[in-house]
Amino acid sequence: MHIKIDDTVQVITGDDRGARGKVLSVDRAAGKLTVEGVNRVYKHVHRSQKNPQGGRLSKEMPVQLSNVLYVCKACHRATRTGVRREDDGSKHRYCKRCGADNGQIAPARTRQATKS
Ligand SMILES: [Zn+2]
Numbered sequence: 001m002h003i004k005i006d007d008t009v010q011v012i013t014g015d016d017r018g019a020r021g022k023v024l025s026v027d028r029a030a031g032k033l034t035v036e037g038v039n040r041v042y043k044h045v046h047r048s049q050k051n052p053q054g055g056r057l058s059k060e061m062p063v064q065l066s067n068v069l070y071v072c073k074a075c076h077r078a079t080r081t082g083v084r085r086e087d088d089g090s091k092h093r094y095c096k097r098c099g100a101d102n103g104q105i106a107p108a109r110t111r112q113a114t115k116s
Pocket of ligand 1: 072073074075076077079095096097098099100
């Protein structure tokens, strides 16, 4: 998965199409993520110790990874991302529109760490 928590993504389909938000959580196994302010639903809750008022609770539900695009930190456009290996062997994510580096996604491998 090329999207991490705290990234900004743009929704490209559905009710929230065009909305941008911060990634709150990522479920790699299910290929889903929750985005701040996107796919909000009202959960109706009864009064309880935790919610003495009860009523409607607004919360974000997960959206499918394929329904969002990563937003580049440099050019702020929704883009696809690529992965390239730097000279030190670490993997970096980059913007396919402007080419800007968007952070390391895997550290440099040392010889000791590689099983032969
Ligand atoms: Zn960019």
